[in-house]
Amino acid sequence: MEAWLEEQFCLLETKGSSEDFFAELSKITSALGFNFCAYGLRMPYPLSAPRTEMLNNYPTPWQQAYQEKNYLQIDPTVHHGLSSQLPIVWSDQVFARTPELMEDARSFGLEYGWAQSSRQANGTIGMLTLARSSEMLGPNELARYRYQLLWLTQVAHHGLASRICAEKFDMPELSLRELEMLKWTADGKTAEEIALILGITTRTVNFHISQAMRKLDVVNKTAATVKAALLGLI
Template sequence: MQAKLAELHGRLSSGGSLDEQMDSAADLVAQLGFDALVYDYSPVPLDHLGELITPSVLKLRQTPGDWQDLWCTEGFYQIDPVQQLAVSSVAAFAWSYVPKGETVLQRLIDHRHAPVVGYLLDAQLACGVTVPLHLPRGGLATLTGLRSQASQRDLDDARANLAGFSLIAHALQEVAYPLLGKEAANRAIRLTPRELECLRWAAEGLTAAQIAERLNRSLATVSLHLTSAMHKLGAKNRVQAVARAVHYRLLDN
């Protein structure tokens, strides 16, 4: 296994960008019978209410042209049962949206998922495998391979290639991880640099008056920044605002 990982790492790391690495990964998974490839990454997968956050990075290969817009703008990502399962799973899994396809999805799918289920059935991409990649500091990436056929035979073949696909996923993540900081930002909450600075000092236990003195700003100005940050974070007070800023990793240096 180590030799195979080293081989995959060498092939994938030849790409200087995440897009080039995805091209190489798509070639590799095609050899396993997968027709399309989806990679997503978020430094924080869930909001403070436990709902999926639209990923900061979404890379697609051989998917329909409207996929990016549907998943990232129209809310399909939040109702994608594969993504809902991936956030709480540590093991790779095969899945199918065909009614008779007995996979882990069958116990999850209900009427809320109808737009995603219908779309993938129409696109003939209703069978595949997904590898959840739980990362340091709470980040989450997934690599999903999709097949253009969804018969029981195709599902069995996807399962048979799950181990090989998982190796590719982990090798891709290893080479992609250093590049993610350049492409990814937490888009769930956007605070101004001054709002972040005031929250960082608040996290250190300073009062608004002490922060104003530290920053050589008026108390009214600092209070305005803190209040604005509270509103953006949906917080009731400064303590809750700091807690939510920590959750979203907004105070990371």
């Protein structure tokens, strides 16, 4: 167990892109008996259609089918991961409402699977999914690898979320003053009230709020406050 954990710490120190990190992650999951590995990252914004990025070594035809049939929207393991950080094991019961999804997955060799999600303070949600073509995941195996899988979920999210965000998303950098204005705004204070509390002019308050709006690429201070909060900035 100690040697295995040391390997995970080495993985965290892996340099390079998200693809490089995922390749190393796949080797570790393969050693645990899973020939398929997937990681999905969901950003908290925009609320109407949160952005999602995925890395996996699934068969290309299955990746295409999953995307073309929009299975992401009905995948019960994804829905579970968005509301719970407890692991979930694939079963007919789990896919009872989406049998076509399970049938399609099995046709590409994805028979048995396990998934668990993890969250970061900035609002991102990541989910690690491991699958294989044969040998059902029994309670003894799950108990034996319980701590490894839990730790691996955290390692995957910590290592991949930061890389994907840096590669795919423009994370805004707000000044301390801009963040301060948004915090007071989130508490329901008007610009005049914030100015009085901080001993500055209303014009200064509005300037910092407008700067925050520009950096966050939103059209009003309400949207700026919501986005900053969802991204874990305030």
